[in-house]
Amino acid sequence: MNIQKLTENYIKNRPFIQIALGHDLINYSxxxxxxGNELDISQFDAILIACRRYKEKLKPKKSLGIIELLKKSNMTINTNISTIIVEKNQCIDYLTELQKQNDTRIIKGESAVTIITNKxxxxxxxxxxxxxxxxxxxxxxxxIIRSSQKLEKIPGVTGYLYSLFGENDINIIETMSTWTDTIIIIENKDLSKVLEIMDFNT
Structure with missing residues (x-):
């Protein structure tokens, strides 16, 4: 794979870099x-040219749309949350009852069920x-990130959030979405970092 393609793939896998490029906030050097350091490539000039070429391909309104959407979104934080992973097909009636309650969320997988609830x-x-x-x-x-219905028409929002969390060493324990709500479960120790990186109005 050539340097141009390697560079493009690196940036594509990091939506926050794409957005920074779109707003001319990146120091290309x-x-x-x-x-170069992360991909072990020594041809600095070739990577630099590839970055500039990728910037020219970006749709300027795409990154702006994500940021503007998140600026107008509301964020709710619930602490003292626990997750319990249980074997599938256990206490089905009780799980059905839990799904009706506002303080509990259920994620059903192929072999197990994750219950997200409070203390x-x-x-x-x-x-x-x-x-x-x-x-x-x-x-x-x-x-809980509650966005407008425009979320359905703006690609890359969820990918941007996951990339943003990952690049700041914030581990996502569980995640789910329901229409305009994006729900992310993290460790309590990472809350301060989330509050910092999710402040899109500064």
Missing amino acids: KLARII DKLKEVEKRFKYSILKKTENLVEI
Whole structure:
């Protein structure tokens, strides 16, 4: 694979860099050095040219749309959250009842079910699934990003958020979306970093 393609793939996999390029906020020399170091490529000038060429291909309104959408989105933070992963097909009636409650979320997979709930509900859930709990994680935070209906028409929003979290060493424990709500579960220790990187109005 040539340097142009390697550079393009590097930037494509990091939506936050694309947005910074779209707003002319990138120092091309520094970006080229970072790409060269991470991909072990010594041809600095070739990477620099590839970065500039990629910038020319960007649609200027795409990155602007993501930032503007997130600026107008509302963020809700819920602390004392826990996730419990249980074996599938256990206590089906109880799971159905949990899905109707506002303080609990259910994510069904092929082999297991993840229950996201708060501290007050935790003991009740543990008691019901006493012999089928595969994993339990406590002291988590639920981030709910509620956007406008424009979310459906702007590509790359979720990818941008995941990339932003990853580049800031914030581990996403669980994630789900329901129409205009994007829900992300993180560790409590990362909350301050999330508040900092999600301030799009500064």
